Amino acid sequence: MAKVLVGLSGGVDSSAAAALLIEQGHEVTGAFMKNWINAEGLPGDCPWERDLDDALAVARKLGIEFRVIDLIDQYKARIVDYLVEGYRSGVTPNPDVWCNREMKFGVFLDYALEQGFERVATGHYARRRDLATGQAAILKGADPNKDQSYFLSLMTQRQASHAWFPVGELLKPAVREVARRHDLPTAGKKDSQGICFIGEIKMRDFIRHYIPDSPGDIVDASGKKLGRHDGLHLYTLGQRKGHGVASPRDGMAYVVVAKDLENNRLILGWDEASTPGLYSNRSVIGTLSTLNEPFDLARRIEVLPRYRAKPEPCRLVPIDGDRVELHFDKPQRALALGQIAAFYEGGRLLGGGVFQEIG
Numbered sequence: 001m002a003k004v005l006v007g008l009s010g011g012v013d014s015s016a017a018a019a020l021l022i023e024q025g026h027e028v029t030g031a032f033m034k035n036w037i038n039a040e041g042l043p044g045d046c047p048w049e050r051d052l053d054d055a056l057a058v059a060r061k062l063g064i065e066f067r068v069i070d071l072i073d074q075y076k077a078r079i080v081d082y083l084v085e086g087y088r089s090g091v092t093p094n095p096d097v098w099c100n101r102e103m104k105f106g107v108f109l110d111y112a113l114e115q116g117f118e119r120v121a122t123g124h125y126a127r128r129r130d131l132a133t134g135q136a137a138i139l140k141g142a143d144p145n146k147d148q149s150y151f152l153s154l155m156t157q158r159q160a161s162h163a164w165f166p167v168g169e170l171l172k173p174a175v176r177e178v179a180r181r182h183d184l185p186t187a188g189k190k191d192s193q194g195i196c197f198i199g200e201i202k203m204r205d206f207i208r209h210y211i212p213d214s215p216g217d218i219v220d221a222s223g224k225k226l227g228r229h230d231g232l233h234l235y236t237l238g239q240r241k242g243h244g245v246a247s248p249r250d251g252m253a254y255v256v257v258a259k260d261l262e263n264n265r266l267i268l269g270w271d272e273a274s275t276p277g278l279y280s281n282r283s284v285i286g287t288l289s290t291l292n293e294p295f296d297l298a299r300r301i302e303v304l305p306r307y308r309a310k311p312e313p314c315r316l317v318p319i320d321g322d323r324v325e326l327h328f329d330k331p332q333r334a335l336a337l338g339q340i341a342a343f344y345e346g347g348r349l350l351g352g353g354v355f356q357e358i359g
């Protein structure tokens with residue numbers, strides 16, 4: 001039996017995680033992290049109060065202690081600032097990955113350990129295993145449609161050793177069944193959308209609140225003007241929609257192939273393999289983080305260059321400290337600076353890093 005602090009988000013997954021731990025005989029406390037309360041009134045729905053009510057109702061139903069932990073300042077410093085800085089500098093940040101490392105298994109885990117808990121559990125779809133070496137490994141979740149191990153790819157061994165993911169062993173329908181069995185008010189609640197904690201606020205509205213528009217020209221590779229953009233930070237490499245330029249070629253879309261930061265120009269090209277800049281089979285990965293041991297470079301591994309991507313065979317070559325060269329077997333479309341690469345061997349998560357150079 002262990003003393004566990006469960007992150008109750010007010011969703012069905014974390015509710016079921018708490019119920020499963022109780023069934024297994026652990027001493028469970030629930031906690032809601034108050035990270036983002038939309039104090040600045042951004043447009044969109046930020047349902048944190050509803051989520052807090054739901055989390056409290058679940059804890060009551062399960063008969064467990066419930067705490068609300070105010071992490072607003074830490075969330076601002078560790079996630080919001082990172083997000084805004086990333087967009088300001090023209091890269092594509094991934095707040096969900098950083099949130100696990102910095103918040104749920106960062107500040108929240110530190111709080112839990114200080115308070116005498118041995119573990120932090122969440123409703124992530126991932127599996128944790130004890131290795132013969134005494135270390136903890138993270139595997140993909142049992143439900144291939146829900147696997148969230150990608151978001152855990154920057155976690156450290158210390159963090160993983162204190163983590164539990166009870167619903168990761170189950171398929172989603174079975175998770176809802178656990179919630180129904182315990183008559184939890186979240187059993188039928190629909191899955192949340194939007195970025196970590198910011199609820200249903202659209203990323204574009206979020207960015208616009210912090211970074212003023214900076215309009216400029218949209219051009220093709222030859223420099224011919226195709227239209228106007230609102231600011232380079234509002235576009236992502238490979239983006240097909242939202243740039244407002246209709247393609248004159250049947251069945252062939254215009255996509256974002258580059259950002260010319262110096263001249264504030266957005267460059268579009270055809271969505272095909274021969275378009276310069278759109279496909280690449282080499283990149284530099286920085287902030288490399290490994291879960292169990294440094295990568296054995298002789299081994300063939302796979303990488304997810306983004307969430308829900310297909311695993312791609314790849315090879316790593318060390319550069320220095322926490323940087324490696326990543327070579328894909330096949331050229332990849334629209335790799336974006338700032339995004340996270342998650343490395344796997346079969347179903348096991350090896351670690352991850354940040355795209356720092358492409359091509």
Ligand SMILES: Nc1ncnc2c1ncn2[C@@H]1O[C@H](COP(=O)(O)OP(=O)(O)OP(=O)(O)O)[C@@H](O)[C@H]1O
Nearest residue numbers: 007008009011012013014031032033122123124192
């Ligand atoms: N505000 C929060 N307070 C406490 N824990 C949280 C909070 N937000 C997320 N978590 C924890 O992190 C897990 C993954 O978060 P994510 O936002 O991906 O939720 P989810 O997959 O929609 O799960 P859920 O159905 O539990 O909301 C949650 O299952 C929960 O354990």
